Amino acid sequence: MIDLNPNPEADERFVINILFHRPKSGVPSMIRIFARVLKVLNSESEPGQISLALCLAMVVGLTPFFGVHNFLIILLVLLLRVNLSTFILGFAAFSGIAYILDPIFHHLGLAILTADSLQDFWTSLYNSTFWRLTRFNHSIFMGSFLFALIFFVPLYVMANFAIRQYRSRVLGWVKKTRLMQALTASRFYSLYQSASGWWR
Numbered sequence: 001m002i003d004l005n006p007n008p009e010a011d012e013r014f015v016i017n018i019l020f021h022r023p024k025s026g027v028p029s030m031i032r033i034f035a036r037v038l039k040v041l042n043s044e045s046e047p048g049q050i051s052l053a054l055c056l057a058m059v060v061g062l063t064p065f066f067g068v069h070n071f072l073i074i075l076l077v078l079l080l081r082v083n084l085s086t087f088i089l090g091f092a093a094f095s096g097i098a099y100i101l102d103p104i105f106h107h108l109g110l111a112i113l114t115a116d117s118l119q120d121f122w123t124s125l126y127n128s129t130f131w132r133l134t135r136f137n138h139s140i141f142m143g144s145f146l147f148a149l150i151f152f153v154p155l156y157v158m159a160n161f162a163i164r165q166y167r168s169r170v171l172g173w174v175k176k177t178r179l180m181q182a183l184t185a186s187r188f189y190s191l192y193q194s195a196s197g198w199w200r
Contacts, residue, residue, distance in 0.1 A: 048160060049081055050086050050159070050163055053083045053084070054086055054087075054155065055152050057086070057088075059145070060091050062094050062097065062147060062148045063144045068135075069134060101144075105140045105143030107139075113142055122136075
């Protein structure tokens with residue numbers, strides 16, 4: 001019943017295509033996304049919307065991509081007023097982190113799935129077609145999903161706090177730095193300025 005060897009290669013290829021796909025404009029998608037996120041951080045967008053997008057991206061990025069739970073989360077992202085640029089960039093970042101943490105997720109998931117006190121519960125779920133589709137019996141899925149749930153609220157609180165602190169204490173200084181002044185004359189800044197029409 002327990003799957004101890006899930007194959008994440010398809011997920012990694014999916015992430016790589018998002019990160020390094022080069023559109024007709026010749027500018028890698030990741031640079032465009034980063035320009036949009038930078039504009040969001042420097043705007044008056046609600047910090048809660050950015051933080052929620054980051055937290056949802058954590059769940060999708062840390063867990064195996066092709067699952068019922070991620071389909072529902074992506075649908076939720078499209079329905080709610082969360083920042084899509086932040087979600088995509090966060091998804092790519094957490095997917096890379098997941099590749100490093102997979103051994104930890106495996107051991108955590110295996111410990112939960114093999115716990116004697118939970119065997120009857122897991123068996124009842126496995127006998128249901130719907131729950132089998134969720135891939136809950138994968139050790140990496142179970143461990144990563146539990147990890148993401150535990151850190152969902154703490155990440156939301158910390159991201160919300162960090163955005164507010166950045167805007168109140170750092171943003172003014174950043175705009176005055178020589179680096180930012182140099183960027184205003186670069187092609188990157190033209191992307192940064194044109195990003196206002198991108199994903200909202």
